[in-house]
Amino acid sequence: MTIPNLVGAGLIVIGAGIGLGQIGGRAMEGIARQPEATGKIQTAMIIIAALLEGLAFGALFLGK
Amino acid sequence: MIMPIFAEILTKGPLLKGAQMKSRNLFLKTLFFSLALAFSSASLWATDPVTSKEPSHEDSADHSVSTEEQISDYIAHHIKDAHDFHLFSYNDASGHRKHIGFPLPVIVYTSQGFRFFMSSEFHHDDSGHQVVERDGVSLVKYHEKIYELNAGEHALSFGDDGHHGVKHEVGLGEELSEIAESEEFDASHHPTNAHEVLDLSITKSVFGFLLVSLLMLIAFRSLANQYKKRAVPTGFGRVLEPLVLYVRDEIARPNIGEKHYKRFTGFLLTVFFFIWTSNLLGLTPLGFNITGQLAVTFSLALFTYLITQFSGNKEYWKHIFWMPGVPAPMKVILAPIELLGTLTKPFSLMIRLFANISAGHIVVMSLISIAIIMKSSMGAVGATALSFALSFFLTLIELLVAFLQAYIFTMLSALFIGMAVQEHDHH
Numbered sequence: 001m002t003i004p005n006l007v008g009a010g011l012i013v014i015g016a017g018i019g020l021g022q023i024g025g026r027a028m029e030g031i032a033r034q035p036e037a038t039g040k041i042q043t044a045m046i047i048i049a050a051l052l053e054g055l056a057f058g059a060l061f062l063g064k
Numbered sequence: 065m066i067m068p069i070f071a072e073i074l075t076k077g078p079l080l081k082g083a084q085m086k087s088r089n090l091f092l093k094t095l096f097f098s099l100a101l102a103f104s105s106a107s108l109w110a111t112d113p114v115t116s117k118e119p120s121h122e123d124s125a126d127h128s129v130s131t132e133e134q135i136s137d138y139i140a141h142h143i144k145d146a147h148d149f150h151l152f153s154y155n156d157a158s159g160h161r162k163h164i165g166f167p168l169p170v171i172v173y174t175s176q177g178f179r180f181f182m183s184s185e186f187h188h189d190d191s192g193h194q195v196v197e198r199d200g201v202s203l204v205k206y207h208e209k210i211y212e213l214n215a216g217e218h219a220l221s222f223g224d225d226g227h228h229g230v231k232h233e234v235g236l237g238e239e240l241s242e243i244a245e246s247e248e249f250d251a252s253h254h255p256t257n258a259h260e261v262l263d264l265s266i267t268k269s270v271f272g273f274l275l276v277s278l279l280m281l282i283a284f285r286s287l288a289n290q291y292k293k294r295a296v297p298t299g300f301g302r303v304l305e306p307l308v309l310y311v312r313d314e315i316a317r318p319n320i321g322e323k324h325y326k327r328f329t330g331f332l333l334t335v336f337f338f339i340w341t342s343n344l345l346g347l348t349p350l351g352f353n354i355t356g357q358l359a360v361t362f363s364l365a366l367f368t369y370l371i372t373q374f375s376g377n378k379e380y381w382k383h384i385f386w387m388p389g390v391p392a393p394m395k396v397i398l399a400p401i402e403l404l405g406t407l408t409k410p411f412s413l414m415i416r417l418f419a420n421i422s423a424g425h426i427v428v429m430s431l432i433s434i435a436i437i438m439k440s441s442m443g444a445v446g447a448t449a450l451s452f453a454l455s456f457f458l459t460l461i462e463l464l465v466a467f468l469q470a471y472i473f474t475m476l477s478a479l480f481i482g483m484a485v486q487e488h489d490h491h
Contacts, residue, residue: 043314047479050472054412057419 008063016056023048135433142429143422144208145357146268147183149350163188168271173262174201174212183265204258210265211258269360272352276341284337311336311474319478324375324485328478331371335364336474343421343466347428347459355469356421358414365414368477373406376484409480413473420469424462431455 027045031038141150150165167184179198183205186194192206195213202213266274287301287308297305311333316325342354354360382388384402387395435451442450 046468046472047475050416050476051412053420054416057415058408058412061415061419 005063009060012056012059012063016052019052020049023052131436135430135436139426139429139433142351143353143356143425145353146208147186147205147210147265148188149268149271150188151349151351168268169266170210171264171266172203172210172212173264174203175261176201179203203261210261210263212261213258268352269354269357272342272345272354273360276338276345276354279341280334280337307337308333315471315474315478319475320482321486323487324482327375328371328481331367332474332478335367335477336470339364339417339473340467340470343469344463346421346425347462347466353421353425355417356425358418361414361418364417364473365410368413368480369406369410371477372410372480372484375481377487379487380484409476413476417469417473420465424465428455428458428462431458 023045027041030041034041147170148165148167150163152165153161153163156162167182170179170181170183170185172179176199179201181196181198185196186205190205190207192204192211194204196203204211204213283300283304287297287304290297290301296302312325312329315336316329316332319325320328339355342352342360345352346354346356384406385399387398387402390398431454432451434454435448438447438450441447
């Protein structure tokens, strides 16, 4: 693995980490505000997180 | 084969009774934790022989192979597909290397036609030295690929430098494992006096695939049959029924829509239970890595892709090729992007499942290896305790991931299908 690849992988992971943090944090806020909507918020959160994860894995896979 | 059974369950299956939920939850929790405990301790035992593993390539000029290299070699071998089941190895009293496992059938299409034999004929050799003769065809196995030697050749040879010793394989699966190799290795990576054959063998993953299919067929056939006799299933059917209803009511119905969901529920249920069972099978110490093979996830994603495209209605295609509501020049620009978008969706499904499961397996095996790596600094008991604690908790997380990935794959498949079949009546 060359150094540009490693730097790129690091950037991808940083970006994905920020994104996941945003998703998780906002979902927590939403649940705290409306505990009765927990199920719906969790489902939406998991879908968005999965899409983000797919993007990150795709980028890591293509940039290997 | 399985989809009609699901249809039967769905048409005849009654709704879940709420009163039984509490005791069931307790039962499921107990089951979950005992399974996690059993898996993590069993994997620890199954991987232990790495400690005594000798350099596996006796022919290799370099005998000073470090433990770390052996471990990464071992992990890379686990992630890859294999032609036999390798449970563990040990050295017997006379110092010979003994391998415990069982062989699988090899089916290859060579230049002389089909050849069948058991993989035990390679005698656990993966370096291309054990030649199997079958009716005028010489076959060797090198890095889990089967090569046919050219006429008159008796051993595999490689480019000019003949570099084929122990490699440092890191990363996810076969494709990513080539990262560490430089270009000149690639040049001599392929044998010069042999060619690859069409390999239709029942490999470890194919065997696992068939096993999962068989398990699902038995479980769901019996569940479907139960509805002929009674309204509420007994035994294992009580575990399956809520899951079937969950996929139908929480995944298929809201994402595809009331009108069309029934057509696709069979596919979604098959995919869900196949991925989940394969993921769980991958956590057993048998060494399966079915959903961690790109070929498997590729074919699963291909099914989603084909079903989405073939069930797409007029609206769906119109939104791809001639997006309504945007200026004409934008429509031209959007068409190729939208067309590419139909491909990236199943592509991300494929990569997500493959990468998640492979990464999980690598991390579990790396944590288990802590027992070996830290032995000198922490002592055998301390290192094993640390390794056990970490791999136990990771196995718990992996049990969650096993379900989550099956759920995500099914959910996103349902979402994509729903996009293709939904009717736009808001104009």
